[in-house]
Amino acid sequence: MFTKLLIVRYINCFVKQSKIKGVWAMLKKINDILAGMPMTLVGGAFLILSFVLPKLGIRLLIDPSWLTVVISGIPLLYLALWRVVYNPGISKISSALLIVIAMFGAIGIGDLFAAGEVVFIMAFGALLEEMTTNRAKKGLKNLISLAPVQGRKLENGKELMIPAEKISRDDILRVLPGETIPVDGVIIEGETSVDQSIMTGESLPVDKGIKDEVFCGTLNRFGAIDIKATNVGQDSSLQKLIRMVQEAENKQAPMQRIADKFASWLVPVALIIAIVTGFATGNIVRAVTVLVVFCPCALVLATPTAIMAAIGQATKHGVIIKSGEALEKMGKVDTITFDKTGTLTYGKLQVSDVISFNDKTDNEYILLMAASAEAKSEHPLGKAIVNDVISKKMNIIPSSAFKMTTGKGIEAVVADKKMLCGNEKFLRENGIEINKSASGTIAKLHMEGKAAILVAQEGKCIGIIALSDVIRPEAKAVVEKLSKLGTKSVLLTGDNKRTAEYFAAKAGISEVYAELLPDKKVETIQNLQFAAGKVCMIGDGVNDAPALKVAEVGVAMGNMGSDIAVDAADIALMSDDISKVPYLKRLSNATVKTIKLSITMSMLINFIAILLSVTGILNPTTGALVHNAGSCFVVLIAALLYDRKFDD
Numbered sequence: 001m002f003t004k005l006l007i008v009r010y011i012n013c014f015v016k017q018s019k020i021k022g023v024w025a026m027l028k029k030i031n032d033i034l035a036g037m038p039m040t041l042v043g044g045a046f047l048i049l050s051f052v053l054p055k056l057g058i059r060l061l062i063d064p065s066w067l068t069v070v071i072s073g074i075p076l077l078y079l080a081l082w083r084v085v086y087n088p089g090i091s092k093i094s095s096a097l098l099i100v101i102a103m104f105g106a107i108g109i110g111d112l113f114a115a116g117e118v119v120f121i122m123a124f125g126a127l128l129e130e131m132t133t134n135r136a137k138k139g140l141k142n143l144i145s146l147a148p149v150q151g152r153k154l155e156n157g158k159e160l161m162i163p164a165e166k167i168s169r170d171d172i173l174r175v176l177p178g179e180t181i182p183v184d185g186v187i188i189e190g191e192t193s194v195d196q197s198i199m200t201g202e203s204l205p206v207d208k209g210i211k212d213e214v215f216c217g218t219l220n221r222f223g224a225i226d227i228k229a230t231n232v233g234q235d236s237s238l239q240k241l242i243r244m245v246q247e248a249e250n251k252q253a254p255m256q257r258i259a260d261k262f263a264s265w266l267v268p269v270a271l272i273i274a275i276v277t278g279f280a281t282g283n284i285v286r287a288v289t290v291l292v293v294f295c296p297c298a299l300v301l302a303t304p305t306a307i308m309a310a311i312g313q314a315t316k317h318g319v320i321i322k323s324g325e326a327l328e329k330m331g332k333v334d335t336i337t338f339d340k341t342g343t344l345t346y347g348k349l350q351v352s353d354v355i356s357f358n359d360k361t362d363n364e365y366i367l368l369m370a371a372s373a374e375a376k377s378e379h380p381l382g383k384a385i386v387n388d389v390i391s392k393k394m395n396i397i398p399s400s401a402f403k404m405t406t407g408k409g410i411e412a413v414v415a416d417k418k419m420l421c422g423n424e425k426f427l428r429e430n431g432i433e434i435n436k437s438a439s440g441t442i443a444k445l446h447m448e449g450k451a452a453i454l455v456a457q458e459g460k461c462i463g464i465i466a467l468s469d470v471i472r473p474e475a476k477a478v479v480e481k482l483s484k485l486g487t488k489s490v491l492l493t494g495d496n497k498r499t500a501e502y503f504a505a506k507a508g509i510s511e512v513y514a515e516l517l518p519d520k521k522v523e524t525i526q527n528l529q530f531a532a533g534k535v536c537m538i539g540d541g542v543n544d545a546p547a548l549k550v551a552e553v554g555v556a557m558g559n560m561g562s563d564i565a566v567d568a569a570d571i572a573l574m575s576d577d578i579s580k581v582p583y584l585k586r587l588s589n590a591t592v593k594t595i596k597l598s599i600t601m602s603m604l605i606n607f608i609a610i611l612l613s614v615t616g617i618l619n620p621t622t623g624a625l626v627h628n629a630g631s632c633f634v635v636l637i638a639a640l641l642y643d644r645k646f647d648d
Contacts, residue, residue: 028078035075040123043071047116068116072123073103096122098267102291105274106620109285114292114620121631147217147238151175151182154226171229175220183216184236185227191407192223193379196494205380207407222379223406237517270294277614286616293609293623302598305638310591313642319573319580326570329552331588335532336482336581337525337547339539340493340500343557343578344507345469347540349384352450353466355441364394366463370455372397373412373419377404381451382421384467409453420456421465432456438464449499474579475507481582490528492521494543521547538578539569555581586646594641598634605630 033039050065080096099122106115153160154172164182167173172188175181181194193205196218205221208214214227217238231237270291278287307324314321321327341347354363371389374382375396389396399412399419408429409422420427424434424442434454441464445452450468454461479489490511491504500514513524525547528535537544537551548554548569556569557576573580609626612618618626 031075031078034071035123035127037127039071040120040127043068043116044120044124046071047113047120050113050116063112065112065116068120069103069107069112072116072119073100076100076103076119076122098270098291098294101267101271102288102294105288105291109288109620111288111620114288114624117624118292148180148182152179165233167229167232169229169232171232173227173229174224175214175227176224177220177222179220181214181216181218181220181227183227183229184231185214185229187212187214187225188228190223190225192225193221193407195219195221209407222404266294273610273614281614281616283616285619286613289613289618289620289623290610292620293606293613293618293626302602302634303595305635306591306594306598306641309594309638309642310587313644314584314587317580317583318577319571319584321571323570326553327588327591329534329588330536330571330584331592333487333534333536333553333585335488335490335528335534336536336538337490337492337528337551338507338509338578339537339544340491340495340503341469342540343538344475344491344503345471347469349380349451349467350470351385351388351465352468352470353445353464355464355466357438357461357463361462363463366455367465368394368397369414369417369419369457370421370453370465372399372414373402373421374410375399376402376412377410379404379410381453381467382410385453385465417457418459421453423452424454427454427456427461430456432459432461434461447498447502449495449502469503471503471506472578474577478578478581479508482585485582485585487585488532492516492524492537492547494521518543518546522550525550536581538581555584583646590641590644590646594637598637601637602630602634605633 046064046067050063050068053060053064076096077100080100083096084092099118103115103119106112106118148164150161150163151167151171152174153162153167154174159174167183173182173185177192187208187210189210191207191209194208194214195205196215208225213230214220214225215238216231216236233239273294274287274290277290278284281287303324307327310327311321311324338344351367354367356363356366367385368389371386371394374385376399377383377386386396397414399414402410402412404410405422405426408426409420411418411420411430413419420430420432424439427434438454438461442452442454445464445466448468450466453465453467455463455465482489488511489507489509490513491500491507491509492513493500494516495514497512497514500512504510504512513520516524521544525535525537529552534552536553536555537547538555538557539548540557544556548556553571554569555571555573557573571584605626609618609623609630612626613623
């Protein structure tokens, strides 16, 4: 009997839960239809009609305010009930609950306009906030698309194309020029140059030989190589990069409405005052008026309107701010970490020096002959030399007998003279002497973060062409301004230590972390957060995406930055002008101050309106109009923020 009773109770409980789920599902569908901007604006139009038509002597069978109540009230009812059911503890009480109580109170005394007004203002404010906090997630999809889908496995002397997920540890794989490396591995045969920009952000391809590591998702530029797989599947560097972005995205919480922060005491206080007023005066209208004027409409509007004004101001300056939370946090940042390539620098190789070893051979001749020899090369260094000559409107001399040695250099015949361009090892292998002076010059150039190409003609080294990334001219001034604002600057880069320190010194940055893979960038930022507090990360590459997510605020170079970096960031500099960073801090501080002022003034207006409601001077309709004036005041203050100047 007892067992049968338990079964019956279980069935009844299941039926009840099913019914509840069905009700929630129905409410969710209705909410999705009504909560959008189009229907909210329709609700506002009906509210205006409800106010205007009686003035014109037009009476309808149904008060248009009813439609506003339905359109804007149902989503608020859904939100209030959802929080009551699912939120823990005191968070069950929300500003939405107070609005709903006020709405039903106004309906109960027949003041439909007041009911419609409070729910419309609340709904519109919520939409404004949603517009400022929604974030695109296309970047993660793009990152996933970079993952190789297949690899070339060597088995019994044959090459077999197999899906990437079927590659096992210790498999031997062949990667041809132009192919993406499918897994992490170690080179066991061959030499090449690998484009590792996706992982390290380095602008230069990295020469690789036997026993050197290669990473999944990086591009084999030139030579064919055989690798032994070390990390495969979910353990590969690229998959770890993807996971870090996903995890960091999940940790990003939406900005909590300021109105809800006050709701834990606002709702009980409003109800107590309304009840006391009703009993003390014996007038239910005064009690409902108290609820109407207590509704935090101006409070709800304070944050999103100020944020939207600030975002509008930033947009005029070529800065895209994706969320109000990022804007608020930017002012609290005390450490800003910069990526090097593409952020502090332009991320483009340019000829920086041409050094002749012979007084009879001028620099222009060396540059022209080298460019003519490199004209058929696909190497970034060779292309940079050719582009420099073209930009100077010099005529490239036709070449012949072009030959490239992967990872070392090229040879060609230009104007009947044999030319060699490459590194020291390449020239020595071809019997060309490199004296101590030339070696010292090369070492000095490397200390400056420059790539050095030796140029030889007819068996003699005639000069050196140095190439370098170029630091942004505003970099040093930005670091100085940030220092005056009490903010420390740090350099994080995948480049080698010598290059990193050289560019850091030029920018006035003393703290440098070099040779960092994406996971190490994340780790470094976390260490800085632990030691210093709030950290902002500024970067442009795919490799920067996890760091941009982990930092309190991520800022991406929007013009030249990767789509993944831009999507991962909270803020994008569309003009790639890092001088906007100090401006962002000032704008953030001003926005926070504006929000605090708006909240203070709106609360003051509400307090005065409550006193007038208790004394009977205001009724629900006039009370709604008065606290609507508070909402307009908030919008006006925000509008002033839009045109404010933030000059140095």
